[in-house]
Amino acid sequence: MSIQSRLVASLTIVLIVSLAFGSALTYEHVLDKVRTEMQAAMSVGLHTAGNAVDDREEAIDPAKRLRLVVDDFNGDRHLRATLFGPHGEVLARSQLLAPDDPAPSWFYRLVTAAEPLRTQLDLPFAFHSIGGMTLEADPHNEVAEAWSDFRLTLIIMAVFFTLVLALAFWTIRTALSPLRDVCDAFSGIGGGDYATRVAPLAYRELEPLRYGFNIMAARLEGMTTQNRALHEQIVNVQEEERAELARDLHDEVAPFLFSVGADAAMIRQFLQTGMGDQVGPRADAISDAVRHMQRHLRDVLRRLAPGALLDLGLAGAIDNLIGFWKARRPELSFGVDVTEERIGLPLDAVVFRVVQESLSNAIRHGQPARIDVRIKILEQRIRIVVEDDGSGFSKDRGPNGFGLAGMQERVRSVGGVVTIRNRASRQGVIVEADIPIGGKSSLERSEASSISA
Ligand SMILES: Nc1ncnc2c1ncn2[C@@H]1O[C@H](COP(=O)(O)OP(=O)(O)OP(=O)(O)O)[C@@H](O)[C@H]1O
Ligand SMILES: [Mg+2]
Structure with a gap:
């Protein structure tokens, strides 16, 4: 489910619950209001009608008087007055003011009691012969008023919630759009495009995310470039080594093989021509050539497999290395202090x-003019120092x-x-x-290496 849908769903639930709660409260309020209004109207009506029929001077024509009282209620918002004859026939009835905007019948039924409030007026004796008079409270106008209030509240709530929903929708949409940029950037990295960077985002809160992402991408890019360069270097070194090997074999082995072949042919010839005394020097020459080739082959093998060199032990391998340089730079002096303890592969190789x-x-x-090499083992750590x-x-x-x-x-x-760095004093x-023995794996490796000029 998307964040947007979740937000819309949450707000809709809040809207529905608020509407239900608001409607229940409004219903209670309307019920109470209609009942109170009808009772108040009835008591005012009874009081007004009672006063009117109590006036003795007007009681000269009681029938007329009663009709006038009924007429007085014409246009009333809540009360309808009815004049009955002695046999219950309706002689006159007042007209209620019709509501401008009547409530729908379902609402009317919902908020009004089944029986309307009706009261028989207690007429003085002089009016008894004419009949009776009743006042009936009609809640149509009150209900219409409550309906119009209720409808207005509903409209306001609907507008309010629509605005809140639209605003929340818009806010989340605009807030998520920078995250979409970050997602695109992650896809770029996932697809191997390490040059991908996230441009400044609209919101300050997302700045650490952008910063972290760009640093990560830059490091990945750097590592990839370095890996590529190392790979190229390995390939170049391999090519150079192969070419050198081919040159060596060509220059150092091929002529000796040729001379061995030639000497062997001459030995055969000497034996056939009876010059047996010449065989000895040729055989010696063959032995010399074979010795030379063996020595050379050993050199080649050492170069090809430093692991084999390390079979001599680390100290032996380093002696060998120093011997190699001494042979090429006799003017250089070396100080060597290498532990005789055996460490074992792969640390020896490192x-x-x-x-x-x-x-x-x-x-x-x-x-x-001088190079010093020191290798020591101190408390489960190998310490290497090479200074020139x-x-x-x-x-x-x-x-x-x-x-x-x-x-x-x-x-x-190897952790x-x-x-x-340059030496401090000289x-x-x-x-x-500094390498731990039996130390951390490459995953946990230290980030503390440094080069400084
Ligand atoms: N002992 C040293 N004395 C003086 N400068 C040095 C020394 N060691 C390294 N440098 C400087 O540091 C640079 C980087 O050395 P680094 O071994 O990474 O590369 P390189 O020797 O130039 O090439 P590569 O090792 O890839 O064949 C060197 O080019 C050199 O300028
Ligand atoms: Mg170098």
């Missing part, structure tokens, strides 16, 4: 990636790459916190990560 990206960033961007004495974050550095974002995402996914950058 720690390894944090150190890998921090080292690569320091060397690529900071030109440091390079140039540090420059104020006008370009937009963030994916390395830091990816690092933060990894640490957050950890990472901070990356030049260089310090990356600090």
Whole structure:
């Protein structure tokens, strides 16, 4: 059921109950009023007629006098006077004032008693020979008046309720229209359009809703852009790795395979031509080539599967990583203090990636002379610190790459916190990560990671 229909239904119920209650009260009031008015009219009529027939001087012609009394009641609103002869025949009857706007008969029947109020006038002795006289209270005029009041009240109530209903309908309609904008915006988000925003709404009360929605949409949009960029980066990295692998295999393996093939052919030839003394050096050359290829294959396998690298343990894997950089940057000095305790996957992999990206960033961007790597386990938490004495974050550095974002995402996914900032007292950058062991899932993950220059 819509809010509008519910409101209309509620107001209609209020209208019906008010009408029923109002009608009951009005009915009581009209009954009372008609009865009181008729009794009052009757007592005034009896008094007036009594005075008229009490006047002795006029009693010279009693018949005429009585007719005059009856005539006096002509045009009365409530009383009808009737003069009877000695045998009950009607000699004269006054005419009641007809109501301008008579009440419908059902209303008349509803508010009047079955028997009309009728009283026989107590005539003095001089009038006894003429007959009798009665006064009868006729409520038609009073009921017509009550009917007209009742109808007016009904009309006022009807107009009032129609206006209230229309106003409520209009108010709810206009109040709901901004919510329709919000619903449309939610549909947009549901359909994947994260650029959807809600424009300022007409009502101040809805401002927090708009504000919250727009923040949510902006965050979703940001996350989607970041995800897309990370995805693209992954694809690029994969492509680069494949190309490098192909180059490596081509440059490092293919020539040695060729030389092994050539040496094997020569050995056969030497044996056929009886130059057996030449076989030894060729066999040695084959062994050398195979050793070279084995070494190279191991390197390739390590690059392809860092998980395999981590089989050496975290400390071993980090030593390996540092060895990799030492071979390429012999001028750099490293300080390594890595716990020998085994943590286990997947935290090992997260720690390894944090150190890998921090080292690569320091060397690529900071030109440091020394890099320190410390990994400790303190009260069920892994604490990683990688600091360099390079140039540090420059104020006008370009937009963030994916390395830091990816690092933060990894640490957050295991419930950890990472901070990356310039060192306070000396030049260089310090990356600090704090990861709970057996900690929170990625759903409960901390939002506290930060990067500051
Ligand atoms: N140790 C550091 N010393 C100096 N600047 C740094 C250091 N680490 C990061 N930065 C700055 O922060 C930026 C963002 O680093 P981030 O790792 O996110 O991206 P990137 O290294 O440029 O690219 P990517 O890691 O995606 O290949 C870098 O471009 C660099 O300007
Ligand atoms: Mg980087």
